[in-house]
Amino acid sequence: MLVLSRRVGERLIIGDNIVITVIDVRSDGVRIGIDAPRDVRVNRAEVLEAVKQANLEAASADDDAVDGLRALRPPTPEA
Structure with missing residues (x-):
């Protein structure tokens, strides 16, 4: 895992086409912005x-x- 320090x-x-921007740093977390093509899925792990x-x-x-x-299944007709 690569660990980096970034400022707002x-x-x-x-x-070539995914940009992560640090938007805000608060005491309870960090807000980031993700700029990625529409075909790239970005999801929260939780x-x-x-x-x-x-x-x-x-x-x-x-x-x-x-x-x-x-x-719930209807009875099958007998042969």
Whole structure:
């Protein structure tokens, strides 16, 4: 991991087209601005982790949930 010190208004450049600018420094955190092309996804790590966790919980159905869903299915016609 590269660790740099920056002051308000100073920038970092990643590759040819991503610019990170320090907007504000407060006692409880740092505000940064990210200028990147639209095709580059920029996400907060904690949001991605929360979505991943929610997906895991939704995908792990217990037996009662499965039985409840089966009860909603209409009966199949007998041959």
